Amino acid sequence: MSAAWLAPLRARWDQNSPREQMALRLALAVLLLAAVWAVALRPAWTALRSAQAQAPQVRAQYIEVLQGQAQAQALRAQATAPSGDPRALVRASIATLGPTARLVTLGDQLECTFQDADAAALAQWLTQIRLQARTGPVQAHISQSAGRWSGRVLLQLPAAP
Numbered sequence: 001m002s003a004a005w006l007a008p009l010r011a012r013w014d015q016n017s018p019r020e021q022m023a024l025r026l027a028l029a030v031l032l033l034a035a036v037w038a039v040a041l042r043p044a045w046t047a048l049r050s051a052q053a054q055a056p057q058v059r060a061q062y063i064e065v066l067q068g069q070a071q072a073q074a075l076r077a078q079a080t081a082p083s084g085d086p087r088a089l090v091r092a093s094i095a096t097l098g099p100t101a102r103l104v105t106l107g108d109q110l111e112c113t114f115q116d117a118d119a120a121a122l123a124q125w126l127t128q129i130r131l132q133a134r135t136g137p138v139q140a141h142i143s144q145s146a147g148r149w150s151g152r153v154l155l156q157l158p159a160a161p
Contacts, residue, residue, distance in 0.1 A: 042159070075131075086157050089133035097127040108157050115150040122149050134158045 013021065088109055094101045096122065101114040114122075122142075130136050135155045142151035 083134075086133040087136055090129055090135065090155065093125055093128045093132070096121050096128065106154075108159075110135075110155040110156065110157065112153045113151070114153075116148040117150070119147070119149060126153075129155065 013086045016024070016066060028138045066100065087105065087110065090112075091103055094103050094112060097112070097114040097117045100116060106115075118124075126137070135157050138156045139154040142149055142153070144150075
């Protein structure tokens, strides 16, 4: 049950010598291999090489996520109430920012102004007030000059229990 359009091709094939038929089979095999490479193997190979190149970056992101998860769990595990008077805890921690740091009480908010603070000290202070005094900035105006930080941070004190 061969199609009518195959008959002329079959006749032409039979007219070729065995050597020409072998050359045509070899050419067809090369074309078939090239097509398999282009369609199936090359995209997979490229994806594998790309994944191997991105593996260190993905591992680093995974470690960051795990660290964030551990920090979130540690914060959840801490008691919800502050371990003392939030104002006193913020006042005690203000020395971290240096001798120019000042604290002003504005009702249920505290305004901290500082000049020439070290970046690490500022980060440590913000973490310290968040964890110990359970307060955080609601407004901040901070500028950097020559690697030192100056500015004003407005803190919202936690509601009294």
